Amino acid sequence: MTAAMNAKTIITTCPYCGVGCGILATVDDAIAHKVTIQGDPDHPSNFGKLCSKGSALGDTVSMENRLLHPEVDGIPCDWNTALDTVADSLTSVIRQYGPDSVAFYVSGQLLTEDYYVVNKFMKGFIGSANIDTNSRLCMSSAVTGFKRAFGADAVPCSYEDLEAAELIVLTGSNTAWCHPVVFQRILRAKENNPALKIVVIDPRQTATCDSADLHLAIKPGMDSLLFNGLLAYLAQTDALDNDYIAAHTQDFEWALQSARNTAGSIEAVAQDCGLSSADVEKFYGWYANTAKTVTVYSQGVNQSASGSDKCNAIINCHLATGRIGKPGMGPFSFTGQPNAMGGREVGGLANTLAAHMELDNPEHIDRVARFWQTDRIATRPGLKAVELFDAIDAGTVKAVWIIATNPVVTLPDADKVKNALKRCDLVIVSDCIKNTDTVDLAHVRLPAAGWSEKNGTVTNMERRISRQRPLFPFSGSARPDWWIVSQVAARMGFKHAFAYRSCADIFREHAALSGFENNREDQPRDFDISAFGDLTEDAYDLLQPVQWPVTKKNPNGTARLFTDGKFYTASQKARFIAIRPRPPVNKPDPNYPFTLNTGRLRDQWHTMTRTGLSAKLNAHKPEPFVEIHPLDASRHNLQAHDLATISSLWGNMIARVVITENQQPGSLFVPMHWTAQLTSRGRVGALVNPVVDPHSGQPESKQTPAAITPYRALWYAMLLSRSPLVPGDIEYRVTIKGDAFTRYELADRTPFPSWRDWLRSLSGEPNTPHCLEYSDPERGIYRSALIIDDRLEVCLFVSSTPPLPETGWLESLFAQPQINKEERLRLLSALPPEGQEDCGRLVCSCFNVGEKSIAKAVREFNLANTEQIGQRLSAGTGCGSCLPELKRFLPKQ
């Protein structure tokens, strides 16, 4: 901490993606939860940079929608009552039905300490491994891939390797939007080293592709084939590192044979992947000729019924070329959550034990039991996420405790999950948010501390452990998850094992376990932070970001694994896995002719419980949408701005149509974020097929056969209101929180008797003189605005046909304490008076720059590159996440 720094500036870590950016949070007002967020220039993951989401964290720490007190059956109560209820209920269920009748479903959002305690409680003391985590949905295939290849869940690389690389292959990763700060590091590396090539493999033309030297718009799900083809090509072109293969690997022949059998010719691979042979050959050639290659893979690879195989197909190529454990090389799995890695370390998955030990290894089980001093430890793997909710649905699991996650939105076949929870005897949910689709179904609600209040550690995707530190005292009765779980454990008779006084206590125990009996030269365990086993409270508070392993021998951590060519398998050699590529399980058919792909957006996080509170973050993509290729759109009678019903065998939803060539024909893309809190029919999880990878249990969230049809409403409406309204039961409803207003997009197929009466009852303002109205019944148009004391309170735009007018200028009027007469008279036209400009849809969240302003500046000042746009408008000079989008405003070269 520099001397000049205000005493109230706290160094902490971002709670969103796996990049794990360091943050300097300056508390401006602890009571009002006002905080200024900056990147920590000293943090080795981000060096001061933050993305749009991280930068807007200050908007998300308000008391809005916070769960502040425990509730049992909807009635607020004190902690003793709630904890007794939970302990007594779990005890009674376990007594009657056994330990496997309870389950935990937890989260990569938990801090390592919380995660450790809940795992210890479940696996060590309740005695069941029915604890799984939302990381199952995100990177369990990557875990399987690493474990199969390396004998341990060990990510070999560091971010530095991206900077040292000369070829970066980004496969199944929209890095630009999902890991923006690392993507900016890649872009800077490319600036510094023009020889660095970037290849993007993605069915979609994403923002990441804008910076790529080569984009392979692969047919959905064909990654294994492409990488098998690469392995065959490497062998054929003598690009293998035969010495490495011989010295440090096993089973190469099997893998190569399988690669040759399935992907022996570039032409066949190209055809099956929907690519041109020339592009495939170019990629293979670059790979063969570039030693310093990093392959980054993420959900596009993992979220697949053959996700593990895809990971191993990628790893195979790195092993075959010896490109691992050296600077600028390696297979690099990008995780989606802030502590997905921490979760892996504590054994958050149903098939793993703490400290990277395994539930299928009796020696490990014995060791952990001795360490925990328990005779109740689980001895076999538990139910993985999808199976777990199936078991709840089937009634074999009677009680579930969900912590810091929202499975009713994020799991595949999400309506089934919802119904399963509805019929479950006991649903306990710990969350910091009062209303989520999952919390709404809970019998017991436990108020957890939020990001700004929690204390502990997280591990990012380069194995870097960083501290998250509290900015504010706990709100209301909120408590850390480790405390809640420990209290319940104590009440169930395990007080001796859960007598933690602080999170440092837990961290020390976690660290000690990682070093416990971890000294066998022939069988070391990768996860070892034993150096922290006796960390003092002060040292814990001051803990600097560090990459594990951190041992007495290596007290400063380890940037890169496998530098000695030794792996964690029994033979200490890396294993090749023979891969037989498999297409997605469910194939499109005439009824469901599209492949539905899901994914993240730049400015939203998961189920929007926090990012959805930030007006700025809602502005980029305010509504759930479906992307479709122009040919498909015209074939299915869809126009831009239409609404469409998207359906699969499992469920359906309504979304706004976005027609774009970024989407390949035959594919649809829908973002994953929207919930029933914010939309009536916007949950894409309801459509996703509940098909899982047989090895990892990870769902195939990116390939579901789906159909799309126009949703022709009788009316479409856009409602803006200064105070939130309850528009009622409307078929299509989206709630968008804005700056000083809430926006509702509405549509329905039943006629409305009277808009005027509806608006009056909705706004509680019966006094019509305050109401401006515009109507053109022939066009089905009704518009109204409520203005009180020259302040705009509500405005409503209805039309029988989309699109409704653009809202930018109208939204800006809510920021004004008063509107003038000219604005008032133009209001219902939605067209700003001359001289007042609508800046258009938000592009740059950091500096609030809209597309119209950018287009105008580019036109008027003949701007030729993003730097010039930045100089003129500041756009793109903050987090840089919008740089790919800015490029699209520049004149075509």
Add this chain to the structure above:
Amino acid sequence: MKQKLVVIGNGMAGMRTVEALIESAPGLYDITVFGAEPYGNYNRILLTPVLFGEKRIDDIMIHDFAWYRKHHITLHCGPDKTVIDVDRNRRCVIAKDGTEALYDRLLIATGSLPLILPIPGRNTEGVMSFREIADVEAMIAKSRSKRHAIVLGGGLLGLEAANGLKQRGMHVTVINRADHLLNRQLDNEAGDLLKLQLESKGLHFKLGCTIENIISQNGHIAEVELSDGSFLPADLLIMATGIKPNIELAKTIGLDCEQGIVVDDTLQTSDSSIYSVGECVQHRGELFGLVAPVYEQAKVCARQLSHRSNSRYQSLLPATRLKVTGIDLFSAGDFNGGEQCEQIVFKDPALHIYKKLVIKNRRIAGIVLYGDTGDSAWYLDCLKNRTDISPYRDCLIFGRPPLPVAA
């Protein structure tokens, strides 16, 4: 020798014609004017401000006596100079007091008379119309000593009178047979808005009813009985139920008359030496009550009289631009709409603004603007030119698009 032009009627229509004539053809005629009121030509529209006390009689004179002298116009004015006959054979105009004037061309501009409904008791003291300076003087006198004024008629004139009397401190009730005000100029909605706005200024209204009976006491009006059976105290009753063309003289002398003096597009009557303009004429079946078409007639007639033009009077679109008690109003075309008509409406009750455009076949067919008439000229152009408004329909009512609207 100069030709002689005689004008019967010293009002706005006749004198506008004379003014235009002496401007375009000075000295062409010897001009003689007969007027039944003892004044020069005054602006009848401004009688309301006189009633308010905002203006004096002098302020509303368009042409005072000096002007007639300056232009060598012989003016015979006053009740004695009321023209009682025209000898078309001799081409001679004869006034009540025997004054005669010969003409080569005669212009009849006798205007209109208030329509007095045949209500029992209508001749009682305290019942009057609102038409001339004398009426205004009488109204002002009454307002000084009396409390209750009744105005029969919710048209423009009635509302002006009501407002004036209210300003003069009287308790005023307007009675109108139609159920909304200004029913010839406004649709229901705008009429209702006007009523609300005027009520907030302290006027009272009884709509959808008429006066059945005028009850007097000591020869002076005391009460009116309404068609709904109610009674209202009344010290003054202004009859403002409309006007009728003043065609007595024209009929007497045998000109073709229907409801008005029938004129052709050159404003000529059935006698080729006699012209007629103003509220007394009937042109292609249409009668007149507003100043704009009347002035247009004056312009055409002056050109005809100067032999220098083949200009023709064409019916203006029935567009009404009004300022009632300070409220801007505009209406034109088929503003009530009807079969196959669509309506685009904007309302801002707090600002007292209401706009309606009647659309038929993608074109503006009718316009009502209340409170904000800024775009009336543009809408009227669109209406006249039959402009297809579909490309900017959704912003039409918000005014002329600032930019060329691309499809």
